[in-house]
Amino acid sequence: MRRFVVIGQQATAAGDFLLIDVAGTSGRLDVLLRCLRAALLVSHGLRRDTVVYLVLLGGPRAPRVVRVDGSAIRFVRPDERSLGVMVQKALEAGLEGCGFVEIRSGLAVAEGGLDAVLADLPAGSVATSYVLDEGAPDIRDAAIDVREPVFFVGDHLGFDDESRLMLAAHGVTRVGLGPVSVHAEDAITLVCNELDRRGA
Amino acid sequence: MRRFVVIGQQATAAGDFLLIDVAGTSGRLDVLLRCLRAALLVSHGLRRDTVVYLVLLGGPRAPRVVRVDGSAIRFVRPDERSLGVMVQKALEAGLEGCGFVEIRSGLAVAEGGLDAVLADLPAGSVATSYVLDEGAPDIRDAAIDVREPVFFVGDHLGFDDESRLMLAAHGVTRVGLGPVSVHAEDAITLVCNELDRRGA
Numbered sequence: 240m241r242r243f244v245v246i247g248q249q250a251t252a253a254g255d256f257l258l259i260d261v262a263g264t265s266g267r268l269d270v271l272l273r274c275l276r277a278a279l280l281v282s283h284g285l286r287r288d289t290v291v292y293l294v295l296l297g298g299p300r301a302p303r304v305v306r307v308d309g310s311a312i313r314f315v316r317p318d319e320r321s322l323g324v325m326v327q328k329a330l331e332a333g334l335e336g337c338g339f340v341e342i343r344s345g346l347a348v349a350e351g352g353l354d355a356v357l358a359d360l361p362a363g364s365v366a367t368s369y370v371l372d373e374g375a376p377d378i379r380d381a382a383i384d385v386r387e388p389v390f391f392v393g394d395h396l397g398f399d400d401e402s403r404l405m406l407a408a409h410g411v412t413r414v415g416l417g418p419v420s421v422h423a424e425d426a427i428t429l430v431c432n433e434l435d436r437r438g439a
Numbered sequence: 440m441r442r443f444v445v446i447g448q449q450a451t452a453a454g455d456f457l458l459i460d461v462a463g464t465s466g467r468l469d470v471l472l473r474c475l476r477a478a479l480l481v482s483h484g485l486r487r488d489t490v491v492y493l494v495l496l497g498g499p500r501a502p503r504v505v506r507v508d509g510s511a512i513r514f515v516r517p518d519e520r521s522l523g524v525m526v527q528k529a530l531e532a533g534l535e536g537c538g539f540v541e542i543r544s545g546l547a548v549a550e551g552g553l554d555a556v557l558a559d560l561p562a563g564s565v566a567t568s569y570v571l572d573e574g575a576p577d578i579r580d581a582a583i584d585v586r587e588p589v590f591f592v593g594d595h596l597g598f599d600d601e602s603r604l605m606l607a608a609h610g611v612t613r614v615g616l617g618p619v620s621v622h623a624e625d626a627i628t629l630v631c632n633e634l635d636r637r638g639a
Contacts, residue, residue, distance in 0.1 A: 259459050262521065317473075320519070419631075421482055421632070422476075425628045431619075431621075435617050
């Protein structure tokens with residue numbers, strides 16, 4: 240299973256954003272919605288081998304994490320509005336219990352931030368965890384585990400200090416994607432393509 | 440200058456789609472809007488060396504082409520709604536004259552389809568024209584002109600027969616992007632990264 244963890248420094252953990260203006264009312268949750276599409280969807284299909292975590296660190300309900308599991312989710316559409324509806328419903332649902340609580344098949348929410356994600360990763364994932372970072376060694380030349388990789392991705396603001404410290408403590412390997420600094424969703428697209436090529 | 444030509448088989452050439460539901464009311468113009476972002480925007484910046492043509496073959500006002508010139512456009516935001524507003528304004532503006540008529544700096548509209556694009560390309564572009572096609576030789580191994588390349592991209596429906604014939608007559612070179620068929624916007628992201636690496 241491939242895993243992508245996208246950290247939204249100001250992305251709202253509450254469901255009260257406006258679908259007509261997600262970018263302007265959600266702490267730029269739109270960036271994370273586009274990451275969902277890039278990680279999960281291919282031409283006329285869904286990547287069943289992929290799980291995406293959206294770490295929402297913004298607003299009064301933060302921190303919370305939305306988890307979308309490609310092996311179980313259904314009816315994922317690529318446009319930002321549809322993805323916004325899906326995440327909004329997840330955030331508005333009442334939560335009970337600890338850890339990830341499933342809202343519907345393949346869609347779950349947890350209280351907590353990056354710590355909740357790290358607790359949810361399979362044992363041994365430390366050895367196969369990567370962080371996408373400008374100026375790091377090129378992914379094309381890097382040894383990447385294609386079976387159980389976990390990629391940590393910053394949003395348009397990069398990584399906050401606390402997340403950086405947690406990732407360093409987790410023991411991630413830094414990888415880069417080329418000479419130009421790209422959007423988070425493009426970074427995910429480039430990683431998926433590299434994994435596709437190695438797995439083919 | 441890099442050029443991307445995205446062909447929307449059913450994407451509306453009229454501006455009467457709903458911003459609250461672009462995907463459901465525009466013949467999937469949302470696909471082309473995401474292509475705009477992928478081609479033009481990088482982290483905290485705009486690719487000044489890139490021109491994007493959206494070929495709109497759907498609806499009663501078709502065919503028309505929207506051209507966005509990265510060297511002159513301003514205030515491009517990455518979210519689908521903002522991009523939808525920009526394209527809607529272009530399509531609603533009255534047109535006079537032939538060829539591309541500028542609506543505002545960097546944003547122009549022309550009557551016509553792929554023919555209008557081909558007429559707008561610089562002389563000699565035949566030698567540097569590529570079409571992204573599944574199963575074609577891998578772009579990583581292909582000889583690509585990095586100074587003046589033109590990439591033709593199909594939407595979620597691929598290419599219509601007439602476009603295929605016109606591209607074949609134009610003399611394009613087929614290139615592929617790996618073993619998995621990806622969305623049009625992801626294809627553009629992958630091409631941009633390859634060009635960035637070669638130009639670095």
